[in-house]
Amino acid sequence: MNFYVVVEGMVEKGVYRSWIPLVNPALTYVEDPSKIDDNNFFLISGGGYPGYFDVIDNAILDVNEIGVFDRLVISTDSEEMTCAEKYKEIVDYVSEKKCSSEIRIIIQHFCFETWGLSNRKAVSPHPHSQKLREYKQFFNVRVNDPELLPPHIKEGLNRSQFAAKYLRLALNDKFKNLTYTKKAPDVLLHPKYFVQVKNRFEETHHVCSFEAFLKAFV
């Protein structure tokens, strides 16, 4: 089975490339969509630029033209929408298109960093950083569902910005000399990180939106 995967940003491109084979070990990443053979997946990122729907449109054209993809997977952040609202938005959009393969939608509620924050081992129980202690007091992602993280009004951060800052602080606190950036999400690529996110979902049913990721590639 072959997958054409559209992701929004560069961080997902790196992470999905590492995590998809952990969900389905039979799958191998291929860089060139025209070289897809069997049990391969191809990833394209919109790079965080505007025009994500163009990338979806062109992905459908590729799937139809190249003819080797069994499933088109579209991954996107819900951001300020609810998971259901964002899902409907994408469904409404793609239902007007003719795609020769099945389409699956992954809504990262509300951004990829929410999933990142669900790894309890990545957030120290006793942080060195004062700021991180404050954040934990404000909303402890080790205990509460990261998908319920509120915006940090005092700091002028919406919930996605807050999640990104929270995750960066947590990773810096836990892993010295390591920083999380959209371009270098290295620590998240590790299989152990994926396992922790998966465990969190399975054990607590937190980060519910992660289930779509687990199901999209099998």
Add this chain to the structure above:
Amino acid sequence: MRILTYKYKDVDPIGWHFSKVEFDKVNLLVGDTATGKTRLLNTIFNLGRFSVSNEFKNGGWDITFKHNDATYRWVLETETMKDGESGIIQDNIWKIERQREIPIVGRDRTSFKFNGREVPKLSSKENSVWLLKEEELVKPIYEGFSNIMQRRFFGDELVNMTGYQTIPVNFIEKIKKDRGLKRLFQAEFNLSGTLYFLSEYHKDIFNKICTLYKGIFPFIIETTLIDIRDLNKNISVIGPMPIFCIKEKGIDKWIPILDISSGMQKVLLMLTDIFVFPEEGIYLIDEYENSLGINAIDFFPSFILEVEKDIQFIVTSHHPYIINEIPVKNWYVFHRKGTEVTIKRGSELAERFGKSKQKAFIQLINDPFYTDGVE
């Protein structure tokens, strides 16, 4: 002049090395930040300054170029000695005819030959193109290098180009005798000065620039040149000081060039440059899109692709619109590992990119050669 192939290395021990690249008429340098695009542009410009202005520049160049239907190769290398002094250690020029390299200049640390004859020892800080520019064999090369212009379109350069300047009376006399655009190009007047001469002696070109400019910014209804003394009666200057002015819809007064937006200044400067450029010129443009709105960007790709003059464009850009609109085959993708800069031609990517319907820019930012631009 048209650069055909280009290779450059810094000569200091931790300097950068750029792989050999074949250039086309329109060349778009793309790559992540710090991969060396601007550096490469600077090295080309430096070679030009070294050749025609005798400003010593350290470096190692290997360039093949065409000018006046003749093809040349120039290998020039400098070295910094232990005492900190720099000098030329290699300076060889060949004319290429039927794939044979015929020596014009052969120079190393100990000898200097021109056209087969030994030349007396000359300053190792002066290159052969500068030293021999009056010689018939070298003159076209000197002329070729004098046709290189670099624009950075930001900071002091834009301020200087849009500033005010009196027109030297002796230049008016000169241009009356020789109206060629090359004289105007070499005079390096600021924008208002150049536009003044175009309006006086090349009215058709001036009108074309103004028409194009108004097409890009449709809210401009009129353009003109007004002497500063007519704009401001309190100013007293000796000689003419024309100022390019525009009139916008709904504003009933002339707006002088200094008071229009920097984006609009950039567009005017670039249009004027291109119209004044001599044939066989090289225009180096570094991040034209900086601080520009989309209305000032979207005309640019088709404009440079369609310019009928023989101008070679070497342009850097990070802008999705510009990158999407310039054909992939005209791209040069930069990748740096330490001090080694590898430049991949877009033609190597064109076939693969052509197989997907995703926009070229999207495919570029998903290509590991680009995304892992600095290793």
